[in-house]
Structure formats: structure tokens, C-alpha cells
Amino acid sequence: MIQLWSAIGVALLTVVIGPLLRGEVSGRLLKRISEHANLREKLAENSAALKDLDALLDLEVRRLRERERHRLTRKLNGANVAALIFVALAGGGIVYGLLSLGISLGPTGWAIAAYVGAALVAVFAVGLAAVGVGTLYEPPKEKK
Structure with missing residues (x-):
């Protein structure tokens, strides 16, 4: 029984702690920025939508920059x-x-x-x- 709980504990720690140690915490934000950048190419004709999307991308990139600066200097x-x-x-x-x-x-x-x-x-x-x-x-x- 103890071996079972030990195996479960190690598996949970691998799933939870692994991404933290590899620095994959900001992965969702990077994916959103990438998706929005791809969407920008598709909206080339719509200038109003491009302006809003550019403002959103600017905000997301600024947030990512601050997060990474904090992570690298902590x-x-x-x-x-x-x-x-x-x-x-x-x-x-x-x-x-x-x-x-x-x-x-x-x-x-x-x-x-x-x-x-x-x-x-x-x-x-x-x-x-x-x-x-x-x-x-x-x-x-x-x-x-």
C-alpha cells in the first residue's frame, strides 16, 4: 500500500513541479500571443479589427515581458x-x-x-x- 501511495506522490510531483522547473509557467500566454499574431495575418483587410488586435497584442506582450523580467531576476x-x-x-x-x-x-x-x-x-x-x-x-x- 505504501508503494502505491509513493508512486502516486512521485507522479503528482512530476506533473506539478516539472513544468515549474522547466519554466513553462507562462506557456498559455505565449500560446495566446501566437494565436493572436496568426489571427492578425487573417484580418489584413479589416483595419478596425487590426487596431483592436494590435492593442491586445501590445498588452499581452507587455505582460509577458514583465513576467519574464520578474522570473529572470528573482x-x-x-x-x-x-x-x-x-x-x-x-x-x-x-x-x-x-x-x-x-x-x-x-x-x-x-x-x-x-x-x-x-x-x-x-x-x-x-x-x-x-x-x-x-x-x-x-x-x-x-x-x-
Whole structure:
């Protein structure tokens, strides 16, 4: 059973974390810009539509530029990374200990309590990690 959950966890992490590490977060915006640029070629006769489409493309490209500038200049927040590693290790260790305790107790009420405790700790640790992932990078400093 643990092997099944481990495989599911690794698969989910690959699907969620993989695109973040490869920098594919702004893929939708790039696709929209590409589609709008292709649409611009098809609307060559309609000057009013071209003007609106050019304004939309200008806005989208500006937004992409700001997003990429932020992504390329951001810095990791070491304290938050350390806290995430600590939460993952502590949560995993506690869950492992509670599951081992539940297995060693056999089919008793205390074993069920250990399993419920392990589930609660796991949900809490995953929740903390999910919230912490959003604060991995230091917020941009305002220019004076």
C-alpha cells in the first residue's frame, strides 16, 4: 500500500513541479500571443479589427515581458527553502513513525488512532508545504 501511495506522490510531483522547473509557467500566454499574431495575418483587410488586435497584442506582450523580467531576476529566499525542507522531513518522519506504530500495534483501536494521526499530520505537512511553495522567492523590491 505504501508503494502505491509513493508512486502516486512521485507522479503528482512530476506533473506539478516539472513544468515549474522547466519554466513553462507562462506557456498559455505565449500560446495566446501566437494565436493572436496568426489571427492578425487573417484580418489584413479589416483595419478596425487590426487596431483592436494590435492593442491586445501590445498588452499581452507587455505582460509577458514583465513576467519574464520578474522570473529572470528573482532570488531564492533561503529561510523559506530551509523551512520547507524541515517541514517535509519532520512531517515525513512523524508520519513514518505513526504508521510504523500502527503496524506494530496490530488490529487495535490504538492502531486506528495512529493511522488517523498519521493522516492528519500528512495533510497538515502537505498543506504547509503547498503554502510555502508560493513564498520560495523573495518579493520584488520596490524601486525608489
